[in-house]
Ligand SMILES: [Zn+2]
């Protein structure tokens with residue numbers, strides 16, 4: 001077994017620092033440090049606050065989740081409901097139209113190159129600005145009061161007949177959701193590269 005393999009085994013046993021490992025092998029800190037760096041590059045371990053840990057499935061999942069978090073409420077984004085602003089310097093992802101419409105007030109309009117979400121019925125991508133929204137219906141797939149996007153006004157109206165809520169366009173939707181939330185405070189928006 002080479003030293004790097006042994007290091008991974010020792011970490012499993014509870015060795016969690018370069019110092020402890022160097023003492024075990026009787027080699028310099030630098031030598032262990034080099035091995036650790038290599039293992040880190042290979043994605044087999046992670047270093048956090050000076051501690052060495054084996055990289056687990058959970059670590060990767062955590063990373064992914066962070067990337068898919070809603071910029072408004074930090075909820076994990078469900079692909080079918082996501083609402084994305086494409087800006088000149090990156091994108092802002094919201095978990096659903098509710099958060100997407102709320103975020104609009106925090107975004108500089110001239111920075112937005114495009115905004116897209118998905119039609120609730122067909123699942124096809126649609127332009128947020130030309131979409132229709134049912135707000136405050138009894139169907140709440142994500143955040144409450146819910147805002148659900150449709151490509152056609154007719155679909156939105158039929159949906160509202162069954163589940164309640166008001167049918168509005170983008171501009172009105174921004175107003176209505178803000179009114180419903182009455183929170184007015186600004187939030188920090190995370191922009192993904
Ligand atoms: Zn959200």
Ligand SMILES: [Zn+2]
Nearest residue numbers: 095096142143
């Ligand atoms: Zn949501």
